[in-house]
Amino acid sequence: MFFFFAGGLEQQVRQVVKSGVGRCMNCTSTVDLVQYDKVLKLFFVPVWRWPGKDTLLYCDNCKLMFPQSHSLPPPPPPPTTAFSDSLRCRFCDRTVEADFKFCPFCGSDL
């Protein structure tokens, strides 16, 4: 019997709740927290649609939807400029690179 059931259940993004909340467990690109609809399709035609209960994470890169518990932690924030990398001249009170021996503004010995 050569019959294929040409229907199925699909999940479609309804609304992005928050973007960039984590990373894809598949391709590690940034994922969005979304609310989704479940769509029942029969012969590729949506016949029934109802809202999903929970929010899911959605990867726009590989079109993967998965629960939040499977996500990798969000990408680390960009490193902030450390204050220890610069110092202040005692004499003219200007910020100077930490590896300078002399203040470029007033020529004082640091």
Ligand SMILES: [Zn+2]
């Ligand atoms: Zn992905």
Ligand SMILES: [Zn+2]
């Ligand atoms: Zn100075």
